[in-house]
Amino acid sequence: MNLPDHALPRSAAAERNRDPILAVLRTLLAPSGRALEIASGTGQHAAHFASALPGWTWQPSDRTDAGFAAIRGWAEQTGAPNVLPPRRLDVLDADWPSDGVPFANGAFDLVYVANLLHISPWPSCAALMRGAARHLAPGGALVIYGPFIEDDVPTAPSNLAFDADLRQRDPAWGLRRLQDVRDAAQAAGLTLGERHALPANNLLLVLH
DSSP states (O other): OOOOGGGOOOOHHHHHHHHHHHHHHHHHSOSSEEEEEESOTTSHHHHHHHHHOTTEEEEOEESSSTTHHHHHHHHHHHTOTTBOOOEEOOTTSSSSSTTSOOOTTSOEEEEEEESOGGGSOTHHHHHHHHHHHHHEEEEEEEEEEEOEEOTTSOOOHHHHHHHHHHHHHOTTOOOEEHHHHHHHHHHTTOOEEEEEEETTTEEEEEEO
């Protein structure tokens, strides 16, 4: 059963970053296409982006089905008919999605993920790259949003504090070094093409 509007879980971070991310997506994407979102969480991004990009079919996913009612609820509240039913997908699994039923209609023009790499074990990065490479259509893009550490750019004090907090909560978590992410991408056959600086010391990475 879907959740009523007042009961929908709400991420303040998703509300803050959705419009800056959307502004970049508008410059990157064709008028129509198929998107796979990894780790959709509350579903706010899926609903917002699909509503703003009506030519795109948006496939949300998450590691478990615990948040699927919220994902469906946000899509209904936003009135976005182009959000597909959420699918179970753990990036660490050898095959996507994780429920054993292949995605319909072939490859995706966009694989999108926000705020995953720093709250998952490091092997998730390489797994994300390999899975995206398998499921991207020719000319498609993997778009990753979140905080990163760059060797040639001073890390903001807020990001250093955030990194320390994450590692205290789970030693396998933490902000990822951009060069390490680039190396993992190259090992999977992907190349970092664009780096967009967004508010609150976050980056939007575009890989092809």
